Amino acid sequence: MTTPASPRVLTVVLNYRTPDLALRAVEGALREMEGMAGAITVVDNASGDGSMEKISEAVAARGWERVRVVQASHNGGYGAGNNFGVKLGLPDGSDPDYVYILNPDAVPEPGAIRALADFMGRHPKAGFAGSRVHGEDGSYHRTAFRFPTILSELESGAATGPISRLLRRHILSMPEPAGDTEVDWVAGASLMIRHQVFVQTGGFDEHFFLYFEETDLSRRALALGWTSHYVPASRVMHIGSVSTGMKTWRRTPEYWFDSRMRYFVKNHGLVYAAAATLGYTVGALIFKLRLVTGKQRGGPAHYLSDMWRHALRSAWHRQLGTGPASQRL
Secondary structure (H helix, E strand, C coil), X not given: CCCCCCCEEEEEEEECCCHHHHHHHHHHHHHHCCCCEEEEEEEECCCCCCHHHHHHHHHHHHCCCCEEEEECCCCCCHHHHHHHHHHHCCCCCCCCCEEEEECCCEEECCCHHHHHHHHHHHCCCEEEEEEEEEXXXXXECCCEECCCCHHHHHHHHHCCHHHHHHCHHHCCEXXXXXXXXXXXXXXXXXXXXXXXXXHHHCCCCCCCCCCCHHHHHHHHHHHCCCEEEEEEEEEEEECCCCCCCHXXXXXXXXXXXXXXXXXXXXXXXXXXXXXXXHHHHHHHHHHHHCHHHCCCCCCCCCHHHHHHHHHHHHHHHXXXXXXXXXXXX
């Protein structure tokens, strides 16, 4: 495939009840797309709180002619909302060369979007290019990842120095790469995707409501020969988890476990999914043996029991052929 000298970029910002943040993200994207061909589509994911109207009025008042605001018919989650925006294409009805997914709580820094587009132009087999994402204080947010495996689940459950060192090449989150690096997948907060990847894969699997959808898409694309890359020259500030509330979860929501189960069953089979759950359990039991050291696990409470409750319920639904599709794979 020959990439045009001036590629067309479609930026998609998916909003769910964060209109002020979405407008800030759009303003940043507009600034960084100056001189680049393309447009910006804001998809309101059926917020139902006046977000659509607020964003539309602000776009019109500010004269942002390159910005289109549309509303999804229902909140189908991250994958469904972004698919909706991508399928609309550019305002003239043509397809873009690249799709740039930008979270509403993220703001691209100078040169961020162009750096990703330039990287894609230099690497014709790159299907994905992700930014260095950092917090408001400049601290690195985990961006570059390996695919989840039984061993990554074991390490995550154990969170124990000797095991983490032994399994360092299997830890889900990679250490921050110093330069351009091929990875298994990159976080979707600031992610450029070759449009041809969407065409060949059909886009995000909409059975994932939130989480694991970009992981799944990257795996399917890799099977077709498309690689994923971390590009630190592209820097993006990210508040993080504003729409989902992940930072304040007291318990892990059902949809997270649905997505986790779907990813493992879909890509590896039911036996592997069960082994991954067992792997995390073994690791968690190892961690509990170390509680005498005073080390406490962060994150939502009762994760292990909630995970097993979900796994058993999923097995029951699968046996009966009922429940969410992620439980019936």
